[in-house]
Amino acid sequence: MIEIVSTLPLNTVQDLGRFGARHHGVSTSGVMDPVAFTVGNVLLGNPDNAAGIEVQTFPFVVRFLADTSFAVTGADTAATLDDHDLPPWWSTTARRGQTLTLRPPASGARAYLTVAGGIDVPVILGSRSTHLRSEFGGLCGRSLEQGDMLRTLEAETSPWKPGGLGVVPPTFALPVTNGRVLPVRVLKAGEYDLFPEEMQDRFWSTEWKITHHSDRGGYRLSGNPLKLAAPVEMRSYGLVAGIVQVPPSGEPIIQLSDANTAGGYPKIAAVIEADLWRLGQARLGSLIRFEEATYEAAVEAMAPVADYVARIRRTADLYRSL
Amino acid sequence: MSSVVMDTLRPSRATVTPERPALAAPKVSSIGTRALLLEAPGAFELRHQKRIWAVADEVEKWADVEEAVLGVTNLLVVFSKPPRDLEATRVALIDAWHRLPEKAVSGRIHQIPVIYGGELGSDLAAVSAYSGLPPEEIIAIHCAGEYTVCAIGSSPGFGYLHGLDPRIFMPRKTVPSLRMLKGTVTIGGMQAGISVNTGPNGWNAIGWAATPMFDLDKTPPCLLAPGDQIRFLAERIEL
Helix, strand or coil: CEEEEECCCCCEEECCCCCCCHHHCCCCCCCCCHHHHHHHHHHHCCCCCCCEEEECCCCEEEEECCCEEEEEEEEECCCEECCEECCCCEEEEECCCCEEEECCCCEEEEEEEEECCCECCCCECCECCCECCCCECCCCCCCCCCCCEECECCCCCCCCCCCCEECCCHHHHCCCCCCCEEEEEEEECCCHHHCCHHHHHHHHHCCEEECCCCECCEEEEECCCCCCCCCCECCCEECCCCEEECCCCCCCEEECCCCCCEECCCEEEEECHHHHHHHHCCCCCCEEEEEECCHHHHHHCHHHHHHHHHHHHHHHHHHHHC | CCCCCCCCCCCCCCCCCCECCCCCCCEEEEEECCEEEEECCCCCCHHHHHHHHHHHHHHCCCCCEEEEEECCCEEEEEECCCCCCHHHHHHHHHHHHHHCCCCCCCCCEEEEEEEEECHHHCCHHHHHHHHCCCHHHHHHHHHHCCEEEEEECCCCCCEEEECCCHHHCECCCCCCEEEECCCEEEEEECEEEECCCCEEECCEEEEECCCCCECCCCCCCECCCCCCEEEEEEEEEEC
């Protein structure tokens, strides 16, 4: 059991997502950075999909009401366990009564707290993820609040030896070249060719800002607008995370975890799956630019991410068996 | 919580936004690393929707398909891993479109009682003004329609309905209602709808229905299914 000692809105219980429910009109939800979240579970020997807490507003403070192995991954939150510093991307065992504090991150946007066994909330349509707009999933379909008590499921592994285990964050293990502007690789989507050449060039050359009107549902970008000769709308079609749509304003929207399951804006591009986690860590106000990827490149880009997670899995399993 | 990126809040102009030019042939395009979108050619036709239903049934049997998600004359296909041969997969989808007969669906018929006008149907007057028809006639036309559920999507249990009489088409609002009640009976462009979430909504409210569209305690949770028919009944009129 863990107790939420202090929190701000929009911190929720999530797993990898509610897949297979789109035909009910139910969004996939799920964590915005699946790499950080999965590593958190892998460190603990949990199933990859065990539910954890996505923290996107800080400070966030929890108290462990029993000895509990946990991991903190994702954004670097200068975490402390009582008054001991916890390195980023670290897993250890908290003693009963200890308090974990996550602070506003210097880099990254979302941190993940995973616990051995996973958070025990009801499975709804195949997932424990919270969908705030639908008011279901997670803890009573809402953000976590001060005083909430979260049960944990039985752990499949034994507690860590003193110290625990940390890993190299993927921003170091899988670096991108440009520091100031995040390159995001995309496939061209269905209506790319509807845009005049000048607008296509503008799509690639613009440094797009992630506006403050962005959330888990999607990122609204600002920059030089992309205009069609005449506005059009599509018959409603199913959406997946990463689709880049152009509404009549001309400023693109990237649909993300909590997006509606269908929409009708023209779609110009689709963020490749291997880059979605980087978007999940991109901060409001930061800049991104789009780079074209072929389908083959999009598929190949998944391997380094999978290898990174696989290496951690081997290391964690080995360390645990010693 | 209201999302800032609700796709249903398209600002409207004085007329209904034109559709993307009709496709001459079925089209398959990438919509993600593991996702393709199949779109039917031509203008909206119910027989095309029925063919999309048939394609959905078929591709759901493909071993590498995680989800087949119906849209309005289109189908999103999500794969469990990226197809090894993308071109072959595209060809297979186009082939399924050409090969399969329209799906014969004998869906359920839902009678939905509606309280027309009043506080929860506050745009009835605007629809009347736009169409040049008195409110009573708007209601009569809306009730006379036979609506087919093309697909469920956008929000839990929301049905995309075909069958709105063109005389009562009404552009979406320029400024959305900030807190439209769940169950509001709406007109958005060329479509009829029943809202499923309380929150911001750019469609025009002409009434309200108590019938729940989504209930997690039921299996399936959605009241409506593709192929079902809807009839609206005027339970009460508040002018």
